[in-house]
Amino acid sequence: MVDFLQNWVYLTGSMALIGIGLYIVLTNTNIFRIIVGLNIIDSGTNLFIVTIAWHPKSVMPIYTATNNLVVNGHVIAADPLPQSLVLTAIVIGLGTTALALAIAVKIYQKYGTLDVRKIKEEDR
Amino acid sequence: MMSDTPEIVKKVFAIFVVGIFIVGFFVTFTQMPKGNEVNVNDTVSRFYVMKDVDQATQMLDKGTYFNKDMVPLRNDVPYTPITFGKSSNLEDGAANVVTSIVVDYRGFDTLGEVTVLFLAASGVMLVLHGEKRKVPKKKTEPSEIMYVGTRIAFAVIFLFGIYVFIHGHLTPGGGFPGGAIIASGILGLFLGRKGYSPNKAGLTVFESLSGMAYVIIGIIGLVAEKSFLANFLPTGTIGDLFSAGFIALIYIAIGMKVGSELSAVTNAMIVDTEED
Amino acid sequence: MKTYNIAALLVGVPLLMAFSIPLFGFISKQLAKWITVLTLGFEFFFALYIFLWHIYPFNVIMGNWVPPFGENLYIGPFATVLIILVSFVGLMISIYNLWSANHGDVVHFALLFLMFVGGSIGLISTGDIFNIFIFMEITGISSYALAAYGPERRALGGAFKYLVVSSIGSTLYLFGVLLIYTQLGTLNIAEIAARISQTTSGLLTFAGILLVAGLAVEAELFPFNGWVPDTYTGAVNPVSATLSGIGSVGGVYVLFRILMTVFGKDGNFVSTYGNIDLMSLVAILGSATVVIGELSALAQKNVKKMLAYSSMAQMGLVAIGFSIGSKMGSYAGVFQLVNHSVAKAMMFLILGVIVSFGIGERIDDMKGLWYKSPFLTITFTIGSLSLLGLPLFGGFWSKFALVDASIQRGGWYDFVIAIVLFASVVEAFYYLRIVGYMFTSKPISTDKIKVSVSPAVPIVAFSILIIAIGVFPQIVGGISWNAAHELTDKMGGYVLNVIPTIVGH
Numbered sequence: 001m002v003d004f005l006q007n008w009v010y011l012t013g014s015m016a017l018i019g020i021g022l023y024i025v026l027t028n029t030n031i032f033r034i035i036v037g038l039n040i041i042d043s044g045t046n047l048f049i050v051t052i053a054w055h056p057k058s059v060m061p062i063y064t065a066t067n068n069l070v071v072n073g074h075v076i077a078a079d080p081l082p083q084s085l086v087l088t089a090i091v092i093g094l095g096t097t098a099l100a101l102a103i104a105v106k107i108y109q110k111y112g113t114l115d116v117r118k119i120k121e122e123d124r
Numbered sequence: 125m126m127s128d129t130p131e132i133v134k135k136v137f138a139i140f141v142v143g144i145f146i147v148g149f150f151v152t153f154t155q156m157p158k159g160n161e162v163n164v165n166d167t168v169s170r171f172y173v174m175k176d177v178d179q180a181t182q183m184l185d186k187g188t189y190f191n192k193d194m195v196p197l198r199n200d201v202p203y204t205p206i207t208f209g210k211s212s213n214l215e216d217g218a219a220n221v222v223t224s225i226v227v228d229y230r231g232f233d234t235l236g237e238v239t240v241l242f243l244a245a246s247g248v249m250l251v252l253h254g255e256k257r258k259v260p261k262k263k264t265e266p267s268e269i270m271y272v273g274t275r276i277a278f279a280v281i282f283l284f285g286i287y288v289f290i291h292g293h294l295t296p297g298g299g300f301p302g303g304a305i306i307a308s309g310i311l312g313l314f315l316g317r318k319g320y321s322p323n324k325a326g327l328t329v330f331e332s333l334s335g336m337a338y339v340i341i342g343i344i345g346l347v348a349e350k351s352f353l354a355n356f357l358p359t360g361t362i363g364d365l366f367s368a369g370f371i372a373l374i375y376i377a378i379g380m381k382v383g384s385e386l387s388a389v390t391n392a393m394i395v396d397t398e399e400d
Numbered sequence: 401m402k403t404y405n406i407a408a409l410l411v412g413v414p415l416l417m418a419f420s421i422p423l424f425g426f427i428s429k430q431l432a433k434w435i436t437v438l439t440l441g442f443e444f445f446f447a448l449y450i451f452l453w454h455i456y457p458f459n460v461i462m463g464n465w466v467p468p469f470g471e472n473l474y475i476g477p478f479a480t481v482l483i484i485l486v487s488f489v490g491l492m493i494s495i496y497n498l499w500s501a502n503h504g505d506v507v508h509f510a511l512l513f514l515m516f517v518g519g520s521i522g523l524i525s526t527g528d529i530f531n532i533f534i535f536m537e538i539t540g541i542s543s544y545a546l547a548a549y550g551p552e553r554r555a556l557g558g559a560f561k562y563l564v565v566s567s568i569g570s571t572l573y574l575f576g577v578l579l580i581y582t583q584l585g586t587l588n589i590a591e592i593a594a595r596i597s598q599t600t601s602g603l604l605t606f607a608g609i610l611l612v613a614g615l616a617v618e619a620e621l622f623p624f625n626g627w628v629p630d631t632y633t634g635a636v637n638p639v640s641a642t643l644s645g646i647g648s649v650g651g652v653y654v655l656f657r658i659l660m661t662v663f664g665k666d667g668n669f670v671s672t673y674g675n676i677d678l679m680s681l682v683a684i685l686g687s688a689t690v691v692i693g694e695l696s697a698l699a700q701k702n703v704k705k706m707l708a709y710s711s712m713a714q715m716g717l718v719a720i721g722f723s724i725g726s727k728m729g730s731y732a733g734v735f736q737l738v739n740h741s742v743a744k745a746m747m748f749l750i751l752g753v754i755v756s757f758g759i760g761e762r763i764d765d766m767k768g769l770w771y772k773s774p775f776l777t778i779t780f781t782i783g784s785l786s787l788l789g790l791p792l793f794g795g796f797w798s799k800f801a802l803v804d805a806s807i808q809r810g811g812w813y814d815f816v817i818a819i820v821l822f823a824s825v826v827e828a829f830y831y832l833r834i835v836g837y838m839f840t841s842k843p844i845s846t847d848k849i850k851v852s853v854s855p856a857v858p859i860v861a862f863s864i865l866i867i868a869i870g871v872f873p874q875i876v877g878g879i880s881w882n883a884a885h886e887l888t889d890k891m892g893g894y895v896l897n898v899i900p901t902i903v904g905h
Contacts, residue, residue: 008153015149019142025564026138027131034564045571052582058164061173061221062296063208063362069173069221073203074165077221081169082581084225085530088237089574091300092537095244096567098389099541102248103548103560105393110553123554148606152579155600167585168469177469184466187901194594194902196468196586232462232471236522236534239415240541243515246422246508247545253505328422335419339412351464352408 010051017044031107031114035100042093046086053082165199172225174203175214209363217359217368218293226298227371231353235338238378242335245385248392266316274316281309289379293368299375303382310387314394322391327384334381341373401466401900404458407475410446410483410525414439414518418511425507432510433501436494439514443487443521447480451879456480457886457897459527467527467898468588474527474898477882478734482524482653485738489645489745490517492858493638496749499854500638500756503551516542516642520650527898529577529662530587532654533570536618540566543639543647550636558634562627566617569624573614579607590898593662593890597673604663604674611658612678618651620715621682622689629696632708637752640704644711645745652715652737655682656722660730660887661894669725669809670888680812683723687819689716694826704761706830707747713823714740714787717802720816722887724805730884731877732801738876739786739794739869746862747783749855750776757849766834768843775851775859777838782863784831786870789824794869797877799824 017040024037058078059067069077104114111119129137164170171177180201183189190196208219218224226234288295289302313320345354360367417439425432450456460473475483494513501509519538526532544566548559577587583599584592596604616624632640659679663672672678693713700706718740721733751761753776759765770777786793789800799820806816851859869876886893895902 011153015146019146022142022145022568023138025568026141027134031560038564038567041568041571045574048575049578052578060296063206063219063221065208065363067208070203070205073199075170075173077164077173079164079167079169080172080221080225081167081230081587082578083222084230084233085578087222087226087300088233088530088534091237092240092534095240095537095541096544096563098244098393099247099251099544100560100563101393102251103544103556103563106251106548107553107556107560110556119557123557148609152603152606155602167581168587169585171469177465180469181466184899184901190899190902193598195598196591198585228463229465229470232528233531233534235415236531236538239418239515239519240534240537242419243512243538243541243545246511247541247548250505250508250512250545251548253508325426328426332419332422336416339416339419342408342412343416345463346405346408346412349464351405351461352412353462354464 014044014048029116031104049082049086053079170198172229173221175216178215212361217362218371219363223293227374245389248389252392271316274312278309289375292375293371299378300382302379306383307386327388330384334377337377402458405460407460411522418515421511429506432507433498436510436514440491440494444491447483447487451480468586468591472527473525475525476886477879478886479524481879481883483521486520486646493641496855496858497638512542512545520646523650524653527589529589533574536570546639547631547635555634558631562631565627569614569617572610576607576610590895594895594902605676608674608678615655619655620712621685625712628712629708633705637748641745641748645741648715649741664890666890679723679725686716686719690819690823694823698830711744721802724809727884727888728805730887731880732798732805734880734883736798739798742862743783743786750780753855767837767841769838773849779859779863781835786866788827788831792870794866797873
């Protein structure tokens with residue numbers, strides 16, 4: 001029962017993060033807050049990827065002198081493939097955030113505001 | 125975004141979208157493996173952990189890997205036990221299985237990942253091109269302690285970053301964390317002295333050369349082993365520093381690249397945004 | 401399984417050159433732009449070699465780990481035709497950039513442009529479902545930065561909007577991929593395609609919707625295309641041409657690779673596994689896109705915005721073509737994609753030349769262009785006539801095939817015939833209006849426009865290609881037919897070419 005709950009806690013947490021992030025992105029008009037929302041979505045995604053790779057009795061997927069990954073022909077380690085995918089996802093999130101911030105800096109210089117509504121009015 | 129729609133409509137719409145998403149996920153979760161049912165033996169990762177992709181490939185060639193219903197018989201692939209510090213000449217010598225996937229089994233992904241970071245750094249420079257650097261203000265000059273302290277810390281952090289990416293195939297870490305650690309050392313230098321500026325041309329050269337080194341390692345694999353990004357070095361004994369073939373080389377390239385790239389991004393971001 | 405590992409250079413060479421462009425940039429900015437031309441020239445001729453010597457279909461194995469254990473590129477007929485298309489359009493736009501890109505940080509502009517094209521080629525050729533996500537991000541991040549490039553500040557708003565929508569879209573795609581991984585434990589497209597019916601139906605439906613929602617952003621389908629007008633209008637003209645001629649090609653490719661090869665259920669007309677038939681869903685979205693795009697384009701006074709909406713509508717037609725699910729429908733889709741990509745890229749480039757001579761981009765500003773530059777007027781007319789589907793121009797054959805395929809399918813798809821005809825009529829109205837203005841009205845000043853060589857080369861090449869396709873449709877027809885075969889025959893066309901022993905018993 002505890003094992004079952006442990007996994008669900010993380011799944012629910014990742015869903016909550018993504019829900020919060022989506023809500024922020026859809027409702028806010030401030031560019032900086034939208035970037036924060038995107039970051040929260042990214043964190044939720046990363047948590048989700050790690051969660052599907054993990055179960056409470058798993059060991060780390062690194063061979064050391066004391067850490068046996070394979071017992072009786074069965075792998076007992078956590079799934080290493082999603083862990084390598086999450087590395088990629090983190091780096092991609094970082095790159096998107098850096099670019100978004102650069103565009104936001106430039107928008108602030110050219111328009112003097114970060115409010116999406118005001119920017120749209122000025123473009124008319 | 126939708127600037128003309130009233131606030132309440134936007135909120136209801138957002139709650140609706142989020143609701144659909146979350147309900148959909150919970151319905152799907154109930155059909156997903158949960159808790160201790162998550163089983164690595166049901167996924168392709170089993171071969172990566174056991175390092176017997178070659179065995180599985182032989183079964184695939186003989187046609188015995190998939191059964192009649194096209195379900196792969198992953199648990200039937202023969203397995204030779206691996207002992208840390210003793211097993212040698214494995215198909216992939218990295219003790220850290222995640223590293224062996226990142227660099228070796230799915231190395232093409234990582235090449236793309238490095239490119240993404242490179243493009244993000246280039247994009248930041250393209251967007252912020254021609255901006256004035258922030259002029260240092262007189263009132264908050266950092267103290268002497270800060271100045272000396274960050275420089276000492278930089279040496280230690282730099283060394284630690286190199287340690288992390290050289291030991292990427294043995295310990296948690298690798299090129300990306302190592303590079304990020306080095307960049308954080310350089311961030312310390314920015315804090316320690318107002319108006320500090322790294323050698324921009326040097327960073328660019330480093331970035332380009334290490335990126336090219338990665339692709340060239342891939343092309344050497346194409347020439348020597350007839351396959352792009354193939355390992356062309358002996359894999360040694362699992363657990364040794366000089367094992368795992370080309371993984372250490374690639375991680376050195378990635379580490380240098382990520383370090384110089386993140387430093388360049390930090391440098392480009394410090395621009396004057398004051399209104400006048 | 402046929403392997404041809406040297407084709408890894410299709411992805412390797414652009415990467416190598418992109419990494420080295422900052423070094424060339426130290427020597428000269430012009431050199432950096434020439435490097436893009438040379439690299440894309442290499443890509444184009446390599447792809448042409450693969451096509452003419454008939455080396456396709458083949459696999460490229462990465463790191464000696466055969467699929468489904470490692471990563472592979474799969475280049476079949478569909479990928480071949482699209483790689484040729486993408487590298488040709490990219491080559492032409494890079495020649496145009498020699499003349500047009502002078503503002504700001506040219507070195508990084510050249511680099512990002514090269515990687516946008518290189519990333520699209522990778523996206524089209526890869527055989528791994530997670531690898532698609534990475535190439536989507538490569539094309540994505542380079543296009544956000546490219547869209548923000550330029551002297552005008554409206555570019556920034558469009559680029560930011562694109563960034564937000566597209567990164568949420570790719571997150572949704574990633575979720576779909578992970579849900580599939582939890583059930584099948586693999587990321588190889590061929591293995592997933594063969595085993596997709598072994599997953600639970602709830603997952604199939606939900607993962608399918610997530611994947612469609614994520615990919616529809618790049619494929620410009622309603623309701624995920626709100627970014628299109630702002631981004632295309634804000635960006636400088638060669639970038640709009642790139643997004644329209646190359647970016648959308650990659651998006652459509654992945655969308656229908658996922659729908660038809662991965663989720664597809666073979667039959668007379670391909671449908672998908674799961675509770676909802678995603679092909680019909682996409683057909684509905686595509687129809688809505690066509691109607692909304694055409695009507696919005698009709699209302700525009702700004703030519704660039706009009707081209708943006710028209711581009712959206714054309715992508716809707718492409719999506720309808722593929723979603724019919726028959727061989728004829730996929731043939732129409734591929735053909736329409738080629739025509740749209742070539743013609744729309746050319747028209748954005750022509751607009752770029754016009755704007756650079758101080759003529760505005762409003763429809764009224766086009767009056768009397770014939771007296772200023774017969775060359776630009778004629779090429780613009782060729783592009784318009786192809787897009788609205790006049791006989792003897794490329795667009796005719798694809799629209800003809802589209803109507804033919806809908807008649808064969810029958811049922812609900814009779815409605816599609818009406819949509820195609822409606823689209824053609826509306827397009828005829830708004831394109832011929834501009835063309836009419838160009839020829840009839842006398843301008844106030846008749847200063848001649850002298851087009852220099854570097855922008856003229858791509859425009860001439862594109863218009864020759866359009867007429868060539870119109871007169872000899874078999875140039876594109878033969879390989880489009882092979883591509884349609886690959887898409888509609890899931891096992892024989894794709895899976896068995898990647899993993900031959902999957903049915904080894």
